[in-house]
Amino acid sequence: MKTVLITGASSGIGKAFAELFAKKNYRIVLASRNEEKLSGIARQLRDNYAVSTILIPVDLAQSDGPILLHGQLMEMGIAIDVLVNNAGFGSFGLLHEQDVRSELEMLQLNVHSLSHLMMLFLPAMVSRGSGSILNVGSTTSFYACPLSANYSASKAFVLSLTEAVSNELQGTGVIVTALCPGATGTEFFRSAKMDGQKVSDPKTLMSPETVAEIGYKALMSKKTIVVPGFQNWLLTQAPRFFPRRFVTRITRSVLEQKL
Template identity: 70%
Template structure:
């Protein structure tokens, strides 16, 4: 069957681009998302375009039982995952004390708990086979706190730290872990998070999702632990190392606030 790649959040955005890249390489692609209709339509397109084998596993990873359901279904179908791309994630916007608690908890389940849970489920098999790759999607906000997206930026900091720690633990096992930390990208992210009126959401400043995915795959294959695509984004992630924390937080808020 060749290399088998599991992509979460595969029905839109960067996840779709990852699927295109691997299908073009004739890998077997496993698409996971809660939107079954979009997944099936996309899988049909990928197979017709590239002749690749494509499997669809509809699952809601904003639920606590989502990761186990995904893992069990992959095993039931005899799919031994060689590459896990933890792409599924959402953002939220607003003052933390005013945000709906249920929405914030669902976001943390998806961005933090499900991502870590999937790693814990799939990594042992990779270690036994002495081969595997894991790509976790972080953000430039993995490197600094974001007022008005407090839980979101904290969730992406978790992704960065988890990746760095796990990559160290897995040295010598044949399994690698990479955190891809893009800045603003031209996907549905800002609209779905109700952040499309942000200054940072200006279309002129957004990276192309295909380019982000291509750079992410290259970083994964080069065994990089952390990769920030784009020079401007990289500089943005380095600045907090040299500036006072209160200044970083104040500046971040000025960028993330809605246009007036």
């Protein structure tokens, strides 16, 4: 039986991935700091799909989170076949007005912990000659995003890291894919205090289940990058055809629009 580790599994895209991999009969390792939600999801997975589930409550927004997570799995003798690096959050507003501690925790989670987990789990995958990692980026991985400056920069890191490591791993049997969704119907906008912006309009949001399905298919097809939805893909191509300064202005104007 193969085992998948999903970070940020308590809601949204992470939860959708958990259900998707459960349907494929994977053993599911759920990692998130919300232990209560994790317990409920694990129970649902066991009841609905009769799969084995393991809960690891851990705060990956703290620097020791990845080591604690990896260490617990090593103590349990559990090898990870698929790592879904989904945990992350965003923020909204002018950078100089943001809470410094919250922004640094976001960078720890979106950047440092994601990279740290890759470095912890990749050696065993390469040694076995098999394994997969899916890193959740964003359409903002492709362009600067005023009013979400640190968030978009963190997702640009995810895309760059994925592309580079994917090249490094050629011939090893290990696959790394970046899933770069656009606006999705998750708790992201509420937690980022963006639920009053037009970009968070529920009528325009892609479902987390659809995003997860597209990401899963891309991973199984050994793609390096996948952007769900044609319109989202077009957005990611804008910096290729327009001056970056122009794209940045347009991005800000879109984020400033209210419902």
